[in-house]
Amino acid sequence: MKLNIALLAGDGIGPEVIDQAVKVSNAVAKKFNHEISWTPALTGAAAIDAVGVPYPDETHEVCANADAVLFGAIGHPRFDNDPSAKVRPEQGLLKMRQKLGLFANVRPTFTFPSLIDKSPLKRDRIEGTDLIILRELTGGVYFGERGRKDDGDTAFDTMTYQRFEVERLARKGFEMALKRGKKLCCVDKANVLEASRLWRETVQALEKEYPDVEVTYEFVDAVAMRLIQWPKGYDVIITANLFGDILTDEASVISGSMGLMPSSSVGSKVSLYEPIHGSYPQAAGKDIANPLATVLSAAMLFEDLNLTDEAQTIRDVVNKSLAEGIVTEDLADGGKSYKTSEVGDWLASNI
Amino acid sequence: MKLNIALLAGDGIGPEVIDQAVKVSNAVAKKFNHEISWTPALTGAAAIDAVGVPYPDETHEVCANADAVLFGAIGHPRFDNDPSAKVRPEQGLLKMRQKLGLFANVRPTFTFPSLIDKSPLKRDRIEGTDLIILRELTGGVYFGERGRKDDGDTAFDTMTYQRFEVERLARKGFEMALKRGKKLCCVDKANVLEASRLWRETVQALEKEYPDVEVTYEFVDAVAMRLIQWPKGYDVIITANLFGDILTDEASVISGSMGLMPSSSVGSKVSLYEPIHGSYPQAAGKDIANPLATVLSAAMLFEDLNLTDEAQTIRDVVNKSLAEGIVTEDLADGGKSYKTSEVGDWLASNI
């Protein structure tokens, strides 16, 4: 099979972790007789520096014409504490999600047998956790009108949802649930927000089409609590963009390391795969970042292209590296640790 | 001292837990020679059933003329799954916060030595946690314009903040930090939201007035993670209404039980004290709910009226009850447990 993958390294540790995912993917391609052609393109602060905008049209062309997009991370501290910055790396991410029609962010949460004791949570609370958060990604307060009034003294953002946006996400959730634990939890704040009431209404109307799925409705504040108390209670969670942003990061705590969690963003023709961690600027250029989340994102990419054995090969070699302690310093517990590039090399050569 | 306290029991387990806080407060008043006059008033679903609205004017009068308000909980499942309900118990809570000018919700998070092993989090991660989340309570998306368009197919809510709203909350945060660990963390989503950028701008402008406070800015998604990974890293957190709703519930996990965490809501003349848990309808009327969060809320009430010894007396007797295992079933670990009313009686008689 010939694969054409857009490669968006982005900022901070993005380029370093992406490099390892490329090595591993190439090794898998070789083993299974595929040919991958990688097309790099600019995004984030790197794109702002080079061409003035965080998601250039050329980058969009590259992505739109690819079979899939592999993405690193974007964001740079120089923009974060400057409330008046006009162009921001994050705008590139939002524009990309919107222009590529990536309306659903899929974030699995699971534990790694060899790492379970690294979690801040007790073993009996998390062992066996297997949940997916499906976050709406192209609507809500991320994309509503925003601005200032009263000489800049009043700021507003608008949280908007349309019925079709909720419905297409919810259907994905129902379908996922059918293939898994058959439980769907709609997370909202319907006791306060009108947009949440539209969510609840829309999901309720779909219930009868999926009689085999058990549906529950919970408030986001309660879920922020229960997700930590008893993550095994959840199977598939569907939620709005902002709530999903918060809950998916929170859920990453369960596995013990953000450096391990992959994600995919899907919706239309092309899908995007990225680690859930950010650009981690403090570590940039030091060859110390954990590449596994990006490597496992590549596994999701293969899986979605129905290359199941290829995906499993990646997961197996990752588990092997963890079991044998071939890990970056964040997982080394003060013991022997390896560089980002060394972990990538080890994985590639063990495939 | 003569104290006039408004008593808003509310819904679900509200009346049961409030009863115990009254018993304990009366015992303390007796011991220290105070006189408390309690004025009960209707709120929540109970008020809707009785008079059609969740925060009647008469209730507001009672609160506005009291020295403080002790509040139970409101909410009823019969409204939650009815997206079209016109009147909701929660509206009473929001109206009350607004009309009483309670713009800051103060939620301390700490651990109880005798309960630390009940937390889903490992002991070394949480022992010694002592943080306060200061949640903005009368602004943001809770109070902005909301509604439907396009025949009901589009729903919107507006997140609005004015500079003075941020400033008054931030000042409270700085002042609290000065009396504690001297660290303030402003939690927002300034990489996306305009309202968050106003927050950041406003807090940045205040920094020079409080040179002894170390200020940091973090994104809400990252904090949802770090709060669980390393809660000891925080001292005072200030944040917007919706973020605070989510983060305060999440933080309650640290102590191991929501049934223990008190809160106060302050801002203008009268302050309000309430447990952070909700109305817990499944337990209503069963005399099994944990009354300690409400009892400890009464301790906060005494503290704020500068009745420090009275407050400490309550905290001491609560710790004693925990140490001696005089607890409701949620804390009994399958061992001997006591009824809500028995715990209240024990506390009152041990003062």
Ligand SMILES: CC(C)[C@H](C(=O)O)[C@@H](O)C(=O)O
């Ligand atoms: C960088 C930021 C805009 C982004 C988001 O909030 O969506 C990130 O936190 C994420 O979750 O992908």
Ligand SMILES: CC(C)[C@H](C(=O)O)[C@@H](O)C(=O)O
């Ligand atoms: C009941 C609900 C409206 C309320 C809120 O969201 O403010 C509650 O969750 C709280 O935190 O006091």
